[in-house]
Amino acid sequence: AQRVTQPEKLLSVFKGAPVELKCNYSYSGSPELFWYVQYSRQRLQLLLRHISRESIKGFTADLNKGETSFHLKKPFAQEEDSAMYYCALPGSARQLTFGSGTQLTVLP
Amino acid sequence: GAGVSQSPSNKVTEKGKDVELRCDPISGHTALYWYRQSLGQGLEFLIYFQGNSAPDKSGLPSDRFSAERTGGSVSTLTIQRTQQEDSAVYLCASSVTGLYNEQFFGPGTRLTVL
Numbered sequence: 001a002q003r004v005t006q007p008e009k010l011l012s013v014f015k016g017a018p019v020e021l022k023c024n025y026s027y028s029g030s031p032e033l034f035w036y037v038q039y040s041r042q043r044l045q046l047l048l049r050h051i052s053r054e055s056i057k058g059f060t061a062d063l064n065k066g067e068t069s070f071h072l073k074k075p076f077a078q079e080e081d082s083a084m085y086y087c088a089l090p091g092s093a094r095q096l097t098f099g100s101g102t103q104l105t106v107l108p
Numbered sequence: 109g110a111g112v113s114q115s116p117s118n119k120v121t122e123k124g125k126d127v128e129l130r131c132d133p134i135s136g137h138t139a140l141y142w143y144r145q146s147l148g149q150g151l152e153f154l155i156y157f158q159g160n161s162a163p164d165k166s167g168l169p170s171d172r173f174s175a176e177r178t179g180g181s182v183s184t185l186t187i188q189r190t191q192q193e194d195s196a197v198y199l200c201a202s203s204v205t206g207l208y209n210e211q212f213f214g215p216g217t218r219l220t221v222l
Contacts, residue, residue: 043111044151044199044213086151094158095141095167096211098151 002027004089006099013077014107021072021102023061023087033070034088034096035061044086047072057081077106110134112214114200120220121190129185129217133202140183141203141211142175146196154198157183158205190221 003026013019025031035047048056050063050070061072070087082105088096113132121127133140142154153167157177168174172190177183187194197218201211 043215044201046210049210091153092164094139095143095153095156095164096151097153098143100150 002089002091002097004087004097004099006085006087006102008102009100010103010105012105012107015079016076019074019077019081019104019106021085021087021104023070023072023099025068025070025087025089027068027089031063032090033061033063034090035059035070035072036086036088036096036098038084038086040083047085077104079106079108082106112200112202112212114198114214114217116217117215118218118220120222122222123192124189126186126188127190127219129187129198129219131183131185131200131202131214133181133183133200134212135181136204137202137212138180138205139203139209139211140177141201142183142185143199143201144169144196145199145216149196151199154185187219190219192221195219195221 005024007022033050036044037047038044048054059074061070063070084101084103086101087099091097115130140157144152155162155175159180160177172188175185197216199216200214203209203211
């Protein structure tokens with residue numbers, strides 16, 4: 001069965017420091033992966049997806065099939081990056097299977 | 109344009125009562141999803157609609173949960189004989205058909221069962 005694991009429930013970094021939010025998955029086949037973000041009192045929204053190979057708000061994520069990982073990275077964290085981040089994988093019923101989420105706090 | 113809307117935004121009910129939660133997807137989105145977000149459980153998939161049909165209901169946690177979608181648009185999630193463990197935020201999302209398309213989420217309905 002497919003699974004998404006985010007090992008860190010909480011992550012704190014100082015402003016300007018690099019940040020990496022970990023995501024590991026189990027999936028048979030070639031996966032498509034997403035990062036969704038939920039800022040305080042806002043809706044859950046798409047941050048980026050693997051298929052687009054894009055950088056959004058300075059964040060990037062590289063799919064590593066050997067390590068079955070899709071870690072989210074940003075070289076210089078900003079206070080406005082503080083949010084809940086979810087890694088997700090599409091399922092057989094076209095739903096998203098989400099990880100348990102990582103609450104990122106960027107300290108001033 | 110308008111995003112996904114959900115009503116009510118908050119619902120407090122007594123154990124044993126039935127509740128209905130409503131979702132209005134983005135116009136033209138044929139796919140609609142219900143998820144549940146609870147402390148310690150993360151985001152849990154409940155059910156998916158393609159048009160008016162739900163090909164997979166296996167995510168519904170018990171037979172007290174049911175959902176329907178009419179006219180390829182509005183969807184209602186019904187929980188019968190609510191229990192305290194049903195307390196959670198219920199999220200609806202919609203997307204253009206396609207496995208890799210972005211899902212647009214509503215603001216959620218916070219359900220509290222006393």
